[in-house]
Amino acid sequence: MKRKAGSDRAILRGHGEAPTFNFSADSKHLASISAEGLVVMWDVETGKRMWDVKTDKQEWEIKSDENSLVPFIYYSPDNKYLFYLTGNEEVHVSHAATGVLFKKFSVRGDTARFVFPGYKDEIIVTGESRMDLRRLTTGKLIRTIKYPFGAVEDMRVECKGKIMIDVTGRVMAFTGRQIGQLENFASEWLTISPDGKHVAAEGSSIRSFGVWDVETGKLVSEFKDGHSSYVSCGAYSPDGKFFASGSSDMTVIVWNMETGKRVNVHEYGLGFVNDVRYSPDGKFLAIGYEDGRIILLNKEDD
Numbered sequence: 001m002k003r004k005a006g007s008d009r010a011i012l013r014g015h016g017e018a019p020t021f022n023f024s025a026d027s028k029h030l031a032s033i034s035a036e037g038l039v040v041m042w043d044v045e046t047g048k049r050m051w052d053v054k055t056d057k058q059e060w061e062i063k064s065d066e067n068s069l070v071p072f073i074y075y076s077p078d079n080k081y082l083f084y085l086t087g088n089e090e091v092h093v094s095h096a097a098t099g100v101l102f103k104k105f106s107v108r109g110d111t112a113r114f115v116f117p118g119y120k121d122e123i124i125v126t127g128e129s130r131m132d133l134r135r136l137t138t139g140k141l142i143r144t145i146k147y148p149f150g151a152v153e154d155m156r157v158e159c160k161g162k163i164m165i166d167v168t169g170r171v172m173a174f175t176g177r178q179i180g181q182l183e184n185f186a187s188e189w190l191t192i193s194p195d196g197k198h199v200a201a202e203g204s205s206i207r208s209f210g211v212w213d214v215e216t217g218k219l220v221s222e223f224k225d226g227h228s229s230y231v232s233c234g235a236y237s238p239d240g241k242f243f244a245s246g247s248s249d250m251t252v253i254v255w256n257m258e259t260g261k262r263v264n265v266h267e268y269g270l271g272f273v274n275d276v277r278y279s280p281d282g283k284f285l286a287i288g289y290e291d292g293r294i295i296l297l298n299k300e301d302d
Helices: none
Strands: 009-012 019-023 029-034 038-043 049-054 073-075 081-085 091-095 101-105 114-117 122-126 131-135 141-145 157-160 163-166 170-173 178-181 190-192 198-202 209-213 219-223 231-236 242-247 251-256 262-267 273-278 284-289 294-298
Touching: 019 073, 019 273, 019 284, 029 073, 029 294, 073 114, 081 114, 114 157, 122 157, 157 190, 190 231, 198 231, 242 273, 251 273, 251 284
Parallel strands: 231 273
Antiparallel strands: 009 294, 019 029, 029 038, 038 049, 073 081, 081 091, 091 101, 114 122, 122 131, 131 141, 157 163, 163 170, 170 178, 190 198, 198 209, 209 219, 231 242, 242 251, 251 262, 273 284, 284 294
16 A cells, blocks of 8 residues: 555555564565464555565464464564564575565474574574574574473563563573563563663553563553553664553553653554554554554654
């Protein structure tokens, strides 16, 4: 879809189920993936679909939990490749420019559940009982990361530099050694600030989100007066000054992180918000909805 002249937003239609996505480093493209197995590349400026690839349908039901998990897609540090997990538990590395498959590999002796960016050209593949650190372009195993805290099959991690943080608030080195703990922390999602000093995640109420200091592990602020229902996702602006929180109340609220005040509320009546991302240049905000639509906002028009 082409953005109309003078319009501050574009609606990207292509997915039939809730998408997740990431911007390219130059902010010119948006790569999205959904549980139906569809990968799409979008031109951010025009809103047009550049290419799409159909993979095996994702099956993300975790038997021990009633929650359904969705796949994630990421760019390589050099912006040349995309990587994501397919429904048959293979890691696919594709050319970002064309969507053509470059490399695929499986995790032997385990069931792959998630794949995340690691340090530089490394990726982390989590399974039912371990985490593997692998080379992105070859799939070569660098080492298995020890995780002495139980099963990791439904565990998400976020990485910044040479540390990773899981959804229980454990701060770990890439050896799996725990080096910190976020206090009173339990969340289905988390995001690390651009400077790596703070973590935002679910707060004390399902309608709030909190911010923790990575070094001390303490909760330093909580944003309560905004959403009327579950806060499902969030993203820092590239400079860390603003935070966009998405919710099942169908809204995205942009907050000033210094003052704690709301800057803007985006509400389009499209349903549950399942993902939100700022572009690296800070000019765009992408919002993903459970029905498959993505709204692309031009933040310069705010």
